[in-house]
Amino acid sequence: MGKFVQLVVDGLSTGSVYGALALAIVLVHQATGLINFAQGGMAVLSAYVVWVLTNQGLPLIVAILIAIVFSVVFGALVERWLMRRFERGDPDTAVVVTIGLLTLITGVAGWLWTYNNQQFPSLFSLDTVSFLGVSVSVRSLGTTAVIVVAMLLLQGLFVGTKLGLALRAVAINPQSAAFSGLNVGRLLMVGWGLAAALGAVAAVLVAPQLTLTPGMLDNALVYALAAVILGGLTSPIGVVVAAWIIGILENLAAVYVPFIGFDLKVAVPFILIFVVLLVRPQGLFGRKNVVRV
Amino acid sequence: MTLLELEGVTASYGPVQVLDGVSLTVPEQGAVGILGANGAGKTTTLRAISGTVRAGGRITFDGKDIRGLRPDQVAALGIAHVPEGRGTLGDLTVRDNLRVGAYLRKDRKGVEEDIDYCLDLFPNLKERITSNASALSGGEQQMLAVGRAIMSKPRLMLLDEASLGLAPSTAKNVYDAIRRLRVESGIAMVVVEQNANLAFTLVDSATVLETGRNALTGTSAELKGMDEIRRAYLGG
Amino acid sequence: MATSSTNPSSTNPSSTNPASATSVSTSSPATGSAPPLWQRPWARAAGWLLLLVVLAVLPLVMTEFVNETLARIGVFAVAVLGLNVVMGYAGQVSLGQIFFLGVGAYVTAYGVSNEWNIVLVFVLATLLPGLAGLVVAMAAARLGGLAIAMVTIALPIVGVPLAKRLSDYTGGSQGLSARFAEAPEGSGLFDDQWQLYIVLVIGGIVFLLTRSLVRGKYGRAFAIVKGNENVASSMGISPYRYKVLAFTIASLIGGVSGFLYMVVIQYTSPETMSFGHSIELLAAMVIGGAASIVGSILGGAFYVLVPQLTNQVDASLTTLLQGVILLVVLFVLPGGLASLPRVLTRGRRRSGADRGPAASPTTPSSTPGSGTAAEESETERQGHA
Numbered sequence: 001m002g003k004f005v006q007l008v009v010d011g012l013s014t015g016s017v018y019g020a021l022a023l024a025i026v027l028v029h030q031a032t033g034l035i036n037f038a039q040g041g042m043a044v045l046s047a048y049v050v051w052v053l054t055n056q057g058l059p060l061i062v063a064i065l066i067a068i069v070f071s072v073v074f075g076a077l078v079e080r081w082l083m084r085r086f087e088r089g090d091p092d093t094a095v096v097v098t099i100g101l102l103t104l105i106t107g108v109a110g111w112l113w114t115y116n117n118q119q120f121p122s123l124f125s126l127d128t129v130s131f132l133g134v135s136v137s138v139r140s141l142g143t144t145a146v147i148v149v150a151m152l153l154l155q156g157l158f159v160g161t162k163l164g165l166a167l168r169a170v171a172i173n174p175q176s177a178a179f180s181g182l183n184v185g186r187l188l189m190v191g192w193g194l195a196a197a198l199g200a201v202a203a204v205l206v207a208p209q210l211t212l213t214p215g216m217l218d219n220a221l222v223y224a225l226a227a228v229i230l231g232g233l234t235s236p237i238g239v240v241v242a243a244w245i246i247g248i249l250e251n252l253a254a255v256y257v258p259f260i261g262f263d264l265k266v267a268v269p270f271i272l273i274f275v276v277l278l279v280r281p282q283g284l285f286g287r288k289n290v291v292r293v
Numbered sequence: 294m295t296l297l298e299l300e301g302v303t304a305s306y307g308p309v310q311v312l313d314g315v316s317l318t319v320p321e322q323g324a325v326g327i328l329g330a331n332g333a334g335k336t337t338t339l340r341a342i343s344g345t346v347r348a349g350g351r352i353t354f355d356g357k358d359i360r361g362l363r364p365d366q367v368a369a370l371g372i373a374h375v376p377e378g379r380g381t382l383g384d385l386t387v388r389d390n391l392r393v394g395a396y397l398r399k400d401r402k403g404v405e406e407d408i409d410y411c412l413d414l415f416p417n418l419k420e421r422i423t424s425n426a427s428a429l430s431g432g433e434q435q436m437l438a439v440g441r442a443i444m445s446k447p448r449l450m451l452l453d454e455a456s457l458g459l460a461p462s463t464a465k466n467v468y469d470a471i472r473r474l475r476v477e478s479g480i481a482m483v484v485v486e487q488n489a490n491l492a493f494t495l496v497d498s499a500t501v502l503e504t505g506r507n508a509l510t511g512t513s514a515e516l517k518g519m520d521e522i523r524r525a526y527l528g529g
Numbered sequence: 530m531a532t533s534s535t536n537p538s539s540t541n542p543s544s545t546n547p548a549s550a551t552s553v554s555t556s557s558p559a560t561g562s563a564p565p566l567w568q569r570p571w572a573r574a575a576g577w578l579l580l581l582v583v584l585a586v587l588p589l590v591m592t593e594f595v596n597e598t599l600a601r602i603g604v605f606a607v608a609v610l611g612l613n614v615v616m617g618y619a620g621q622v623s624l625g626q627i628f629f630l631g632v633g634a635y636v637t638a639y640g641v642s643n644e645w646n647i648v649l650v651f652v653l654a655t656l657l658p659g660l661a662g663l664v665v666a667m668a669a670a671r672l673g674g675l676a677i678a679m680v681t682i683a684l685p686i687v688g689v690p691l692a693k694r695l696s697d698y699t700g701g702s703q704g705l706s707a708r709f710a711e712a713p714e715g716s717g718l719f720d721d722q723w724q725l726y727i728v729l730v731i732g733g734i735v736f737l738l739t740r741s742l743v744r745g746k747y748g749r750a751f752a753i754v755k756g757n758e759n760v761a762s763s764m765g766i767s768p769y770r771y772k773v774l775a776f777t778i779a780s781l782i783g784g785v786s787g788f789l790y791m792v793v794i795q796y797t798s799p800e801t802m803s804f805g806h807s808i809e810l811l812a813a814m815v816i817g818g819a820a821s822i823v824g825s826i827l828g829g830a831f832y833v834l835v836p837q838l839t840n841q842v843d844a845s846l847t848t849l850l851q852g853v854i855l856l857v858v859l860f861v862l863p864g865g866l867a868s869l870p871r872v873l874t875r876g877r878r879r880s881g882a883d884r885g886p887a888a889s890p891t892t893p894s895s896t897p898g899s900g901t902a903a904e905e906s907e908t909e910r911q912g913h914a
Contacts, residue, residue: 035675037682085860092622093863095678096815100855103808107849114845162396169382169393176380179343180445181368181397218804222686225679229672263690270683274668 005134007251013140015247016147020202021217021224022231022239023151024195029233030171031191032079032087034094038102040217040224042078043199045105046071047207047216048113051120060121064204068197075196076189083192084185109214122208143205150201151240154194167191219266223247226269230276246272294321296481297342297372297449302350303505304334304341311337312348313505317483319449324475324482326492326499326513333502335485336377339451342483343367343374354449369397373442377453377485381434381441383427387418390426390437394444404444411440414470432463439471449481456488464488468495493517584729588722596721598833600793603728604786606829607735609814610822611782616811617820618743619775620755624807625665625681628688629658629780631802633787638705638797639698647709654788655781662780663773670772677772685807692799704798707791728789735785740822742778751775805848812855818867827866 021039028036036042046067053063082101086094124142128135158164169177170187178184203217210216223246230246231238250268253260260267299317303310312334319325327335341348344359344367352360359367368374373394382390391411395404412419415436421429426437435455442450455471456464468491475482475495486492492499493513500510501522509516516522588596612626633654640650669680692699699705712723742748750771754761758768791797800806813832818824835854839847858865862872 035679037678082856091675092620092678093859095622095675096811097856097859099808099811100852100859102852103812103848103855104852106805107847107852111843111845111849162392165385165389165392166396168385168389169396172382172384173380175345175364175376176382176441177393178364179368179374179376179380180394180441181365182393183363183365215804219686222682225682229676229679261694263694264687266683266690267687270680270687273680 011248011251015244019243022227040221043203046200071200072193079192117211120207326496329502371448373447379438394441608786609828610825615779622678625684628684629783633784634797658784659781666776818865824867
């Protein structure tokens, strides 16, 4: 029983990381209509910023804050200078551009900092704490908590602030938004910046466990995309819940289903997708999209 | 005092020339109609004004050349474009749609007062204030679109086919409200309409476009009296 | 606005004009004068003959290193060609092509190690990946939009640990080596020459078959599905069916490329189908030229030559360089390198601003990438800065 709870808590933690990435992908898609395959890569870049700064002696928290600012700026610039041309156009082309971006980021990181796995400082201690009579990892609890808080903050921004209203308006109908005086371009940059920040938070939290390397979030991207497929591109809550389910299930499968084991955990989300989509092609929470000819 | 002036305005979509020298004058607090058949360039004229489409020629607002400005910059100057198809923000509530309209304003109390004004102008919206805009009927969405434009406290409103797809009684209600708005607020208007009868209840003068050029221009009274107009647009 | 009368715009889905080595424009000018030299039937036949002769003689005169490099290029040209079928022509972004290459290679290695008949091995190396592709496609094609992209990403990611796990068949992390393509006694050929001939013959056949496929009704159907699925359905062309077909063909071709991979490289491991390679293959396709037969060959060349180049300077630059080139191509030359001749001749003919409709990297490169994929109406702006 204890093992089970541990696996669930750990699964919640990794699921939160996938969920953050998935949420970032959904955010970007709602704003600019494309799937950003480089979302994980951008997040890893922010983690490298933290790593470089802490190596210079900066305290971890400070480095993380700087990296978050960096990610916002970086995300905004990517939208403005790279993706702007390809938004609202053929989504497949846009995806290939993001794949190019991913390659570039991986290449830059690999060239600057090698492809070796680097140690990354952990925000949380590696102790365990007693929870419901079971010892669970502080890091897992902490990671889940931080990401949930980040998501709630984001949600609060979207629902409760004028900026959030503007971001939503731009995502729904940029032309109408412009007619009401909204600077669509600038708001898209903000949207990308926020998505990048969310990814950065996730990367920084999971890097100690995965060790830092340019391809660190390649696997996580796959999980995040699976969560997006399951949860539906139109449902932020759906993808987060899907991500948690994936995280928990893969952990349980790794231990309780011998054939899968730890190395084939990554197949779990896709088995899940297979099963769910046989029944509900639009995902668990999404709406069916009707595309007019 | 001329508020808006168009002179020899041209515009094209790719290789297709849609506007071939359109001229228009809108006085302060005045209302001018743009009539004509489909494809004559009416909507494109409004788009040229609001900066949605790149245009040649001269477009001045309050004496300033506004050609080349982005749509949000044109909106900031006080021109509110109510587009064809309304452009309501479907996933947002009625109230949020109106709040978006007031985005550029900083006076919170004024915004609340204007929301109340809109709801008074369009009572249907008052009942649906918390509904998502996509759940509204066509007429209600049109009202909401006009309301969103009002919220920005514009000096000039561009109305594109406000009666499109509406039942005649609904369209009349919308135009009654807009007339009341005009009287109470003094907002100038450029009104694109296929339903000339309806347009003439609102505008002081109008121009008729044909293949991107002005074919006829005059006051409402003059135009209503012309045989061609009566036959082509007013049902004989 | 097309000035050349036969370059269909990129929004016209019935393009039957994937670039081929010899065609630039297939119309006769209105004056009725003789078409340019390269279009006359005898000239084309002579061209093909010349090509055949060159390819036959080439391996005999080149050095071992050149032959080996050409053979590798051939292997990946076939792989890219497969990817082109599903992604370039049918418009479905696929990150799984390298997986099918890997499966084909593994099947080949296993079969050869167990001394099965080589023809049987070839058939299995083609069919088993094809079967896998069919299954994946049947599941993924039901989903709309970019689901195929999102699902195929799982193939290399799951494939690598799977290959390591099934070590009884795959040799685990160590991989499998299989030397079987040695030049037969009495032929007087060296191994590298023999292997290059195998690649040329098998690859050539695959290329010819694919070329006729995409020029025929299937190619047209793919293009329509790619352009607008709703239009395709209304025409009675089932997008689902054709996506599955395209994907299966791609995986069959991928299997063939895996067989050829073993012929030339004689060793395979889980690393063969890594995520990194998957992306490199996609990049190679885009850079060579999507929906282009010639482009596939150029893509294969890109895939092989860039790492060879960067290894001489600084191996860790490889990915960086690939990313840069991919982005540059997407911005400047969306039709890939194969569209370069067309872009250059267009540029010469029109002196003013080129206002042709935009090309995208997943579109047959029938118009030069003058604008970009998104700027469909130059005069429309929506408040973007």
